[in-house]
Amino acid sequence: MKTGNDVRGRFAIATKRKNNDKYRRILEAAVKVFAEQGFHQSTIAQIAKEAGVADGTIYLYFKNKDDILIQFYQYKTRQVFQRFRKEVEKGDSAVEKLRNLIRSHLQEFQNDRNMAIVYQAETHQNQNRRLALEHIKDMSKMYRDIISEVVEQGQDEGSMRKDLYLGLVKRFINGAVDEVINSWIHSGGKYDLVSMADPLVDLFIRGIGTENVRRQ
Amino acid sequence: MKTGNDVRGRFAIATKRKNNDKYRRILEAAVKVFAEQGFHQSTIAQIAKEAGVADGTIYLYFKNKDDILIQFYQYKTRQVFQRFRKEVEKGDSAVEKLRNLIRSHLQEFQNDRNMAIVYQAETHQNQNRRLALEHIKDMSKMYRDIISEVVEQGQDEGSMRKDLYLGLVKRFINGAVDEVINSWIHSGGKYDLVSMADPLVDLFIRGIGTENVRRQ
Amino acid sequence: MKTGNDVRGRFAIATKRKNNDKYRRILEAAVKVFAEQGFHQSTIAQIAKEAGVADGTIYLYFKNKDDILIQFYQYKTRQVFQRFRKEVEKGDSAVEKLRNLIRSHLQEFQNDRNMAIVYQAETHQNQNRRLALEHIKDMSKMYRDIISEVVEQGQDEGSMRKDLYLGLVKRFINGAVDEVINSWIHSGGKYDLVSMADPLVDLFIRGIGTENVRRQ
Amino acid sequence: MKTGNDVRGRFAIATKRKNNDKYRRILEAAVKVFAEQGFHQSTIAQIAKEAGVADGTIYLYFKNKDDILIQFYQYKTRQVFQRFRKEVEKGDSAVEKLRNLIRSHLQEFQNDRNMAIVYQAETHQNQNRRLALEHIKDMSKMYRDIISEVVEQGQDEGSMRKDLYLGLVKRFINGAVDEVINSWIHSGGKYDLVSMADPLVDLFIRGIGTENVRRQ
DNA sequence: GATGAATGAGAATTCATTCAT
DNA sequence: AATGAATGAATTCTCATTCAT
Numbered sequence: 075m076k077t078g079n080d081v082r083g084r085f086a087i088a089t090k091r092k093n094n095d096k097y098r099r100i101l102e103a104a105v106k107v108f109a110e111q112g113f114h115q116s117t118i119a120q121i122a123k124e125a126g127v128a129d130g131t132i133y134l135y136f137k138n139k140d141d142i143l144i145q146f147y148q149y150k151t152r153q154v155f156q157r158f159r160k161e162v163e164k165g166d167s168a169v170e171k172l173r174n175l176i177r178s179h180l181q182e183f184q185n186d187r188n189m190a191i192v193y194q195a196e197t198h199q200n201q202n203r204r205l206a207l208e209h210i211k212d213m214s215k216m217y218r219d220i221i222s223e224v225v226e227q228g229q230d231e232g233s234m235r236k237d238l239y240l241g242l243v244k245r246f247i248n249g250a251v252d253e254v255i256n257s258w259i260h261s262g263g264k265y266d267l268v269s270m271a272d273p274l275v276d277l278f279i280r281g282i283g284t285e286n287v288r289r290q
Numbered sequence: 291m292k293t294g295n296d297v298r299g300r301f302a303i304a305t306k307r308k309n310n311d312k313y314r315r316i317l318e319a320a321v322k323v324f325a326e327q328g329f330h331q332s333t334i335a336q337i338a339k340e341a342g343v344a345d346g347t348i349y350l351y352f353k354n355k356d357d358i359l360i361q362f363y364q365y366k367t368r369q370v371f372q373r374f375r376k377e378v379e380k381g382d383s384a385v386e387k388l389r390n391l392i393r394s395h396l397q398e399f400q401n402d403r404n405m406a407i408v409y410q411a412e413t414h415q416n417q418n419r420r421l422a423l424e425h426i427k428d429m430s431k432m433y434r435d436i437i438s439e440v441v442e443q444g445q446d447e448g449s450m451r452k453d454l455y456l457g458l459v460k461r462f463i464n465g466a467v468d469e470v471i472n473s474w475i476h477s478g479g480k481y482d483l484v485s486m487a488d489p490l491v492d493l494f495i496r497g498i499g500t501e502n503v504r505r506q
Numbered sequence: 507m508k509t510g511n512d513v514r515g516r517f518a519i520a521t522k523r524k525n526n527d528k529y530r531r532i533l534e535a536a537v538k539v540f541a542e543q544g545f546h547q548s549t550i551a552q553i554a555k556e557a558g559v560a561d562g563t564i565y566l567y568f569k570n571k572d573d574i575l576i577q578f579y580q581y582k583t584r585q586v587f588q589r590f591r592k593e594v595e596k597g598d599s600a601v602e603k604l605r606n607l608i609r610s611h612l613q614e615f616q617n618d619r620n621m622a623i624v625y626q627a628e629t630h631q632n633q634n635r636r637l638a639l640e641h642i643k644d645m646s647k648m649y650r651d652i653i654s655e656v657v658e659q660g661q662d663e664g665s666m667r668k669d670l671y672l673g674l675v676k677r678f679i680n681g682a683v684d685e686v687i688n689s690w691i692h693s694g695g696k697y698d699l700v701s702m703a704d705p706l707v708d709l710f711i712r713g714i715g716t717e718n719v720r721r722q
Numbered sequence: 723m724k725t726g727n728d729v730r731g732r733f734a735i736a737t738k739r740k741n742n743d744k745y746r747r748i749l750e751a752a753v754k755v756f757a758e759q760g761f762h763q764s765t766i767a768q769i770a771k772e773a774g775v776a777d778g779t780i781y782l783y784f785k786n787k788d789d790i791l792i793q794f795y796q797y798k799t800r801q802v803f804q805r806f807r808k809e810v811e812k813g814d815s816a817v818e819k820l821r822n823l824i825r826s827h828l829q830e831f832q833n834d835r836n837m838a839i840v841y842q843a844e845t846h847q848n849q850n851r852r853l854a855l856e857h858i859k860d861m862s863k864m865y866r867d868i869i870s871e872v873v874e875q876g877q878d879e880g881s882m883r884k885d886l887y888l889g890l891v892k893r894f895i896n897g898a899v900d901e902v903i904n905s906w907i908h909s910g911g912k913y914d915l916v917s918m919a920d921p922l923v924d925l926f927i928r929g930i931g932t933e934n935v936r937r938q
Numbered sequence: 939g940a941t942g943a944a945t946g947a948g949a950a951t952t953c954a955t956t957c958a959t
Numbered sequence: 960a961a962t963g964a965a966t967g968a969a970t971t972c973t974c975a976t977t978c979a980t
Contacts, residue, residue, distance in 0.1 A: 744960095
């Protein structure tokens, strides 16, 4: 892979991005193809065909194949995650905020199943060193930061336990939601994902044990 | 195109497997390389080098590159999951069983970090159609079946809530554990993964809410 | 395995074929290399080099190596055989037609020695199942059909014996001509092949026996 | 291909050949496999399996894969062609001799269809330079030499025309017989090949023309 | 900006041959 | 003599990327 992509080139690309809807066409096409085939199985030719452009055109908007995935995280996913934050802010209590976070998470991923598939697949690749996908980590981190804030508010409010290892709680919630989305994807998106939000929040808050066990 | 996979051929391979440690050498090497680079970035040449054999030797033990991943699931992972079941059976109460399951899960994955990495990465690929990786799905399903049984026992015992959507509970637990493992992998395996078992089970059972909230 | 041979793909290839002389360059180069080395001994790299293109370029015009041979029969050879039919039609009597057929056969093969070599070699491979070389059989059959028609006309005219087993006569003529071409190839193309036409036709018509023997 | 095969090695092989039936087993197996798949598509492993020996064993009896084909011509085919000569000698008149030659040719090839297939295929490969298959040429030449002698005798006897170009007559007969055998092979060996001998000889002697035409 | 033909490095896989047992 | 596991050179084919038009 040549690095031949100086600052001027990057600027030219950034400029194009704003003027032209082709950038978005290609990005959407790529996400669709990645979702269907996986990143490595997808070819530039397939993406170009799906986007209705020539192969070479892709290189006017993206540095290389990896860059498409990076842009996916940088533009498409980031925007989604920013909506999460907005939804959270609409809530008052911590529980409300948590519920809003999870509901919007499920909602956004249900709305864009291709994004969901690519996000889930690539986020669990631990070998993306090559792709310099700090972007991916950033995204997950942003999500978990929101959780942290909400839980801390809950602890202040007295609605959430104070004896929690916050680092673990973040993973616990993040992982559970991810897996629910994963299931939904595997099922072929047959059922309503958003309806899982309330039962999920209930599990987070109350757990699965009865009073008997909880007091043990 | 030769089918090159007739009964005799498969038998020859199966026979070799038992007599020879090379099968294991290659499988370990492959898992290491897959863990470092990801399946698709890994080349047969790298695996051969890591295993200390010639490229062609790999084809004496594996049908092709995909087959290595399939064998990984079929032999290496299956064996681990069977140990989970054993551990579960050592417990009496449902909570004990759940704790044993999660503890052995974390333990086994901590013991073999490469396996953990490959398992986590490939399990979240929704595009493995080509690999006929029913094996992967089977593995996850087996895991969730154990959870189901345990929770049902807990409901009978009265230690677990009866108003649970079992399908969701399975994902909830599976996802949370997976994400905890993922975190540990991303951290570089710095801390003791097994010590997360008790806090995790606590979260599953009691949730994160206080009495106040739970009664809402 | 991708089928990589959908209708659009084939169409793209067919389109290129007309616009571009590269298709012909590669086909000529391939026939030359096949003639020198035999199909199986020839490599894509050799053909590419001979054609003055990159290895990959070949795959823009041909599905795979086998396809080159198939195209050879489908386009190059077919065209030659159609000229045979034209030449035959120029004759009036059956003997004239037979003479024209054989003369043009020898002429065309003399004009394109590489084609002659490849044709002779591949036509006698009985193991070309893989190549779906119905094309080859078709070609030979077309040739023998012409012979049949001519002989039948001769029988009607009274210039050819009526007590002939037509199936045998076709092989008899086809085989003799083929072998004369083979000899010429083996000799290195030293002598004038076309001059063999008249003596050959004479042998077909009159045989090698004297009146004495013929009357036996 | 290494040449590492000094005189001592050759001698060792030659000695073995006589003592051991494995040589013949392997040769028969090879011919069978070559007939089914073609020389280049056949692998040593297939031949070994067919012969019921280990791959390495083949190299105790044959220098390399090419050598198997060479031995086929040198021992198996030669022996057949020597029988032709014997049969020819049983005839008195030239026509009788020609008939005996062709009959025994068809008979031997019908008796050993695998030999027939391999012989026909390899004889028409003009690209066997690598195989140093002078042996093949020798075989064909031997055959055509017999024809020459017979025709010359016929000319002396007055049963065959004196105005013949002998070089052409040889090809004419050789080619016609070969093609009749080829047809029989392609047909799957369904009919009796030997019964073609008389009609063929008739065509050679009398040709296909009527008196009318012959006198032209 | 857009195109898509051309490139060639790179990867999987095969298989003749060797050699330690 | 016989074996068959191991080797690694050789080959086909793919596909990201470039660049002339």
